[in-house]
Amino acid sequence: MKHTPFHDLHVRAGGRMIDFGGWHMPVQYTGVIEEHHAVRNSVGLFDVSHMGEVEASGPEVNAFAQYLLSNDVNACAIDQAQYAVMCQPDGGIVDDLITYRLAPDHLLFCVNASNSDKDFAWMQEVAKGFDVTLVNKSADYAQLAIQGRNAEAILQRLTDLPLQAITYYHFKRGDVSGVPMIIARTGYTGEDGFEIFFSPEHAELIWNELHEKGKPEGLRPIGLGARDTLRLEMKYSLYGNDIDATTHPLDAGLGWVVKLNKPDFMGKAALVAAKSQGLTRKLVGFELLEKNVPRHGYRALDEAGNAVGVVTSGAVSPCLSKPIGIAYLPNALSTPGSRFAVEIRGKAVPAQVVKTPFYKPGKG
Amino acid sequence: MNVPSHLMYTRDHEWLRMEGNVAVIGITDHAQDALGDIVFVELPQVGTVVTAGEPFGVVESTKTTSELFAPVSGKVIAVNAQLTATPELLNSEFYGDAWLIKVDASDPGEAEKLLSAEAYAALLSELG
Numbered sequence: 001m002k003h004t005p006f007h008d009l010h011v012r013a014g015g016r017m018i019d020f021g022g023w024h025m026p027v028q029y030t031g032v033i034e035e036h037h038a039v040r041n042s043v044g045l046f047d048v049s050h051m052g053e054v055e056a057s058g059p060e061v062n063a064f065a066q067y068l069l070s071n072d073v074n075a076c077a078i079d080q081a082q083y084a085v086m087c088q089p090d091g092g093i094v095d096d097l098i099t100y101r102l103a104p105d106h107l108l109f110c111v112n113a114s115n116s117d118k119d120f121a122w123m124q125e126v127a128k129g130f131d132v133t134l135v136n137k138s139a140d141y142a143q144l145a146i147q148g149r150n151a152e153a154i155l156q157r158l159t160d161l162p163l164q165a166i167t168y169y170h171f172k173r174g175d176v177s178g179v180p181m182i183i184a185r186t187g188y189t190g191e192d193g194f195e196i197f198f199s200p201e202h203a204e205l206i207w208n209e210l211h212e213k214g215k216p217e218g219l220r221p222i223g224l225g226a227r228d229t230l231r232l233e234m235k236y237s238l239y240g241n242d243i244d245a246t247t248h249p250l251d252a253g254l255g256w257v258v259k260l261n262k263p264d265f266m267g268k269a270a271l272v273a274a275k276s277q278g279l280t281r282k283l284v285g286f287e288l289l290e291k292n293v294p295r296h297g298y299r300a301l302d303e304a305g306n307a308v309g310v311v312t313s314g315a316v317s318p319c320l321s322k323p324i325g326i327a328y329l330p331n332a333l334s335t336p337g338s339r340f341a342v343e344i345r346g347k348a349v350p351a352q353v354v355k356t357p358f359y360k361p362g363k364g
Numbered sequence: 365m366n367v368p369s370h371l372m373y374t375r376d377h378e379w380l381r382m383e384g385n386v387a388v389i390g391i392t393d394h395a396q397d398a399l400g401d402i403v404f405v406e407l408p409q410v411g412t413v414v415t416a417g418e419p420f421g422v423v424e425s426t427k428t429t430s431e432l433f434a435p436v437s438g439k440v441i442a443v444n445a446q447l448t449a450t451p452e453l454l455n456s457e458f459y460g461d462a463w464l465i466k467v468d469a470s471d472p473g474e475a476e477k478l479l480s481a482e483a484y485a486a487l488l489s490e491l492g
Contacts, residue, residue: 016400027400027427028400031400031401032400032401032426032427033401033426034401225400225426225427229426291404292404292406293403293424293429295429315403315426316403316426323404345406345422
């Protein structure tokens with residue numbers, strides 16, 4: 001199994017290690033629910049070094065990116081970050097990712113860990129015909145996410161860079177504990193916080209510095225279990241669960257990162273056709289009306305007991321103390337208040353579509 | 365790992381103790397630790413007949429769904445209602461207050477086929 005630069009630190013910290021898509025990663029330390037609340041109430045530290053990084057540069061890098069991605073990369077300025085998807089010709093999603101513009105002709109893409117190799121191969125294929133250079137930099141970046149209301153205060157103790165000047169979905173380059181970094185105000189939890197990228201040989205130093213300076217606020221490492229419950233409460237999509245090669249972004253509620261009015265891009269024709277035919281299903285949030293646990297793959301049933309959709313993600317929400325989930329449902333059942341059922345071990349458990357995000361940070 | 369000596373055990377990490385002819389059944393410290401935070405428990409209704417070695421319910425944690433297997437056969441005479449409202453009790457009171465079901469054992473000989481505390485502890489150390 002692959003190890004991130006923080007692997008031994010996780011083991012030392014008592015992390016329960018599992019095989020996560022070929023990476024030996026901590027699923028929890030003391031407990032998923034406890035770690036979830038730590039991030040919502042104070043701060044938590046996530047190792048996200050398993051994510052993939054690809055750098056693209058060259059005279060035609062923007063034309064390449066504009067064709068590769070669903071979003072308008074010309075709207076992404078230097079020191080700005082942008083969320084987008086890459087689509088297949090049929091509109092299916094190859095991956096969701098964040099683009100960081102390092103220079104007018106230099107982009108950094110951060111992709112899902114599980115898709116790292118696939119995405120690089122895909123990008124190389126799409127890059128044919130563009131004067132652009134692609135480098136797979138996944139092994140050259142360690143990445144941490146520090147998330148929670150106390151994240152900025154703690155990180156500020158380690159850097160002279162004024163962090164409050166970094167607005168949401170923007171980044172700055174500067175030194176943290178003397179180590180050059182990309183410091184981005186982005187994250188996957190719904191809380192305020194940063195994702196920092198730096199050279200892997202500084203992993204132990206930065207881990208220890210953050211723990212040391214974060215002591216007053218109880219900074220602690222957070223496992224993948226809580227990472228999942230945190231993003232679920234925000235209805236953030238997870239590739240492989242909610243979106244994949246068989247789903248397209250318009251059904252998945254990602255129309256806001258799909259710019260159909262920009263010139264041709266991968267999947268545009270299929271998405272335009274789907275939109276003009278009318279979308280038939282939507283990815284929506286729901287809660288169960290009885291105690292149970294909805295999970296990926298469970299069928300959604302209508303009142304007559306017909307299978308009309310599928311659950312893509314589900315869990316008992318630690319903040320709401322009730323079962324929540326995300327599902328593809330037909331249009332007729334997609335508005336908040338719509339009643340349906342989730343089939344759990346042969347039983348139709350009543351459920352209701354709700355507005356999302358399920359949890360509103362800041363109200364904790 | 366806590367393995368009380370007065371209980372009997374299964375390879376599926378359930379425990380059993382006899383109160384006369386009634387089998388009190390639960391899950392072990394190892395089981396709750398491996399599961400993580402328990403969020404839901406599904407138990408049979410009183411009156412259900414369970415069969416040794418067959419599943420009688422489900423315990424769910426944040427990341428897994430796990431079947432519960434009956435150590436002995438018989439009729440369910442009590443179900444722990446506390447676990448509906450507070451499933452997390454299983455993570456702390458697994459040998460005491462968070463018992464799962466009580467079964468009127470139909471074949472007293474079945475309990476003898478279970479693992480002693482020593483044998484279960486040996487099994488645990490094999491698992492590493």
